[in-house]
Amino acid sequence: EAAVTQSPRNKVAVTGGKVTLSCNQTNNHNNMYWYRQDTGHGLRLIHYSYGAGSTEKGDIPDGYKASRPSQENFSLILELATPSQTSVYFCASGGQGSSYEQYFGPGTRLTVL
Amino acid sequence: GDSVTQKQGQVTLSEDDFLFINCTYSTTTYPTLLWYVQYLGQGPQLLLKVTTANNKGISRGFEATYDKGTTSFHLQKASVQESDSAVYFCALVNNYAQGLTFGLGTRVSVFP
Numbered sequence: 001e002a003a004v005t006q007s008p009r010n011k012v013a014v015t016g017g018k019v020t021l022s023c024n025q026t027n028n029h030n031n032m033y034w035y036r037q038d039t040g041h042g043l044r045l046i047h048y049s050y051g052a053g054s055t056e057k058g059d060i061p062d063g064y065k066a067s068r069p070s071q072e073n074f075s076l077i078l079e080l081a082t083p084s085q086t087s088v089y090f091c092a093s094g095g096q097g098s099s100y101e102q103y104f105g106p107g108t109r110l111t112v113l
Numbered sequence: 114g115d116s117v118t119q120k121q122g123q124v125t126l127s128e129d130d131f132l133f134i135n136c137t138y139s140t141t142t143y144p145t146l147l148w149y150v151q152y153l154g155q156g157p158q159l160l161l162k163v164t165t166a167n168n169k170g171i172s173r174g175f176e177a178t179y180d181k182g183t184t185s186f187h188l189q190k191a192s193v194q195e196s197d198s199a200v201y202f203c204a205l206v207n208n209y210a211q212g213l214t215f216g217l218g219t220r221v222s223v224f225p
Contacts, residue, residue, distance in 0.1 A: 004156075033212050042119075042202065043157070045212040058212060090156050102213060104156030 003027065004105035006091050012111045019078040021108050023091030031094045032074040033102065034058070034066060036087040043090065049074055081112045115140045115207045119216025126223050132190040134219045136203035139184065145206040146186045147213065148177050152199045160201070161188070193223045 003026045013019045025032065034046040045058030047066035055066040063085060065077040078085055088109050092102040119136045126132060138144060145164050149157040161170040161177040163186060170177040179186035188201060200220050204213040 035212070040217070042217040043213075043215040045214075048212050092156075101159060104158065106154070106156050 006105040006108050010109045013081045017081050019081050021076040023074045025093040027093050029093035033092040034076045035090045038087050083112045086112045115214045117205045117216040121219045123220045129192045132193045134188045136216050137185045138205050147204040148188045149202040150199045195223045198223045
């Protein structure tokens with residue numbers, strides 16, 4: 001069974017603070033993704049990666065950075081968190097040539113006060 | 114760019130009712146269309162996919178079909194159960210490794 005884990009599961013941050021969301025996958029997938037989920041907007045792609053060392057901008061990258069130090073790990077970084085970044089964040093992994101088969105983690109609920 | 118429209122925000126049903134959810138899409142490429150299901154407190158999980166090659170997908174009693182003429186695709190189930198209560202998303206596969214374009218989701222509530 002594919003496994004994607006995220007940490008932390010819940011996070012409260014202050015405006016202007018730095019937040020790092022972590023994702024680990026044991027699927028040996030090349031591709032990894034970060035989405036945010038908001039009522040009225042569904043799931044939106046923030047950043048994605050083709051493999052270790054690569055990061056690409058998705059549809060809504062402003063205010064976010066990503067880091068892919070290894071095949072297994074993909075982080076989402078908010079250098080200066082704002083209340084508008086309060087959301088639920090999902091990480092997903094997908095194998096090469098089958099990008100539709102994305103396996104999602106359980107999500108991180110981030111609240112920025 | 115690619116887009117998906119899912120207009121039904123919420124559907125309330127009784128057990129054994131028929132479920133039908135519709136999405137329309139816009140893309141310049143041959144579409145691969147997906148349905149994801151998200152149970153409370155979990156991440157989305159793939160339920161079905163439909164391509165131009167197969168026109169139909171079936172899984173767990175759900176059936177997904179697509180209509181190229183109207184650029185729409187549908188999810189249906191003949192007889193829902195309370196355990197089918199979840200949010201259902203349609204999604205379009207965009208360019209390789211650029212993720213998925215999701216609809217807004219339909220919250221399905223099934224009551225005994």
